[in-house]
Amino acid sequence: MPWYLELLRAIAGTVLIFSGVAVVAAMFGVLLERKISAWIQSRLGPKHVGPQGLLQTIADTLKLLQKEHIVPRNADPTIFASAVLVVPLAALLDYVVIPFGTAGGGRPLIFRDLNIGVLFFAATSALVVVGILMAGWGSNNKYALLGGLRSASQMVSYEIPMGLALITVAMLAGSLSTVKIVDAQAHWWYVVEQPVAFVIFLIAATAEVNRVPFDLVEAESELVAGYFSEYTGMRFALFQLGEYGEMFAMAAMAVTLFLGGWRGPVLPPVLWFVIKLYALIFVFMWVRWTLPRFRIDQLLGFSWKVLIPVALANLVVTAYVVMIVHR
Amino acid sequence: MLLDWGYVAVFAIVGAGMVALPLLVIWLISPRSNYPQKFETYESGVPTIGQAWSQFNVRYYLFSLVFVVFDVEIIYLYPWAVIYRDQGPAAFYDALIFLGILALGLLYAWRKGALEWV
């Protein structure tokens, strides 16, 4: 294909994914969160705006768009401004390697099937941490700075168990490419072979997105809003987009690695993917509104002293079993 | 393969543009007013006490340090994991030595209190 057509295809794909994530993850996800929290707490969620409250987030976004854009006097303007771009962009880069299904003829529906798919996902998740540090720092606000530092420490501590879980799956599939990993789950899903890695990945994902029970860094009663305390209006919305986008990306990766991606009988693959994705999202939200939050020393200790040894042991045991089976 | 990364580069650039778009919209249509209290840093509604930028505890450094070491460790595990399936038993013991030495490191850090928050 001539280069300008490739370029057009790339741009179209990007716009599609960005809009898709913005609508599905940020808008619909926030609404879902409010509805589920309401259901768990025996009350009604947003109901007035649009049918069943479906337009609520759109209304909220329109409101935020008109809000004034305040930069605190002592903030560091360059870093304050660039942090807003880094966090959502890094979160959205996660979607490059996620296979959403198959399109006619068995071609995988993925932005680009990179050879190092899983490593790319881990790398872009790591970039989000730097953005958060920049946001916390640039605000020149004690709450934001503390929130940013703690958030960075937390995310960094949970990246290791997540990486170990990814490596274990890559070992079983023999590849880092997400498409090949989904193909390798033709017989049964990896959650059957690797339940431990699945649980570790979900726990690490919850910590990476700063959700309860790991949301100390942005709990209202603790640190106002953590690293994005000083951000107003649309910038706040962009951070939320980053957070919810990252959560959906983690869930999508968990579906791809452990729940067989888009595989399933009868129904079209994309539909299966969406069903599994929302099942995991529901689990995330259920956990959020059920559990109390951990203290910072508890959550860091949990990662280094429990999750990492368990993940390492899981890796060794899996490697041993693979060696025996393949002898 | 370069084409793959060309796509990724387009994704990043177009994506940055799309993320910046709402900010442009705000810059155009948001109201603006300038009175000094608005630009003050938030500290529960009272005037701020002291600077936000002050010296911090060594524990952040220790956590990120141990993290860097373990991050480099799992870097080495990625290529090993990809070809592991088709290797003989030697591959298992090689990795066992590698992981064992690093587990020793984790144990050392644990015992020396590098993993404590206080």
Add this chain to the structure above:
Amino acid sequence: MTGEAIAFYVLAAITLASGVVVVRSPNIVHSAVALIPAFLGVTGVYILLGAEFVAGIQVLIYAGAITVLILFVIMLTEGGTGLRLRQVNEQETIGAMVAVVIAALLVVGITRTGWHAGTGALPAYTPGAIGQSFLGPNLLVFEGTSIVLLVSLIGAIIIARKEE
């Protein structure tokens, strides 16, 4: 000019510009943050060379872990107070002259060498090929790395703890 060449020049420009900011900026936090585009530029060059895996590692370790480490370290020391540092001292002019001479030597050296294309087969840079080399010819390096990591971990913890 091919697309690759354009990409290379753009990446080189980004890397060099960020490098200049890292060295010249009086605000040390700006210096640290400017490392990120520099690392990403290098990542792009790795990709142009066909080393995807190394590029992924570069982002994961350098932009993801090392930048975080550097920022934490800056916040622990006086740089965390937004200290503005003098970037030049009395030896500025002599330093500039030495830099120009070295640059001239390098440019002359590079342009005058007759670079020949290598005759051996290119090593493959895929994760699989790298893994094969870890378990094959470079096994000692693989194991030795774990020892190096262990030593650096112990050393850093000793130093950091002693300052308490």
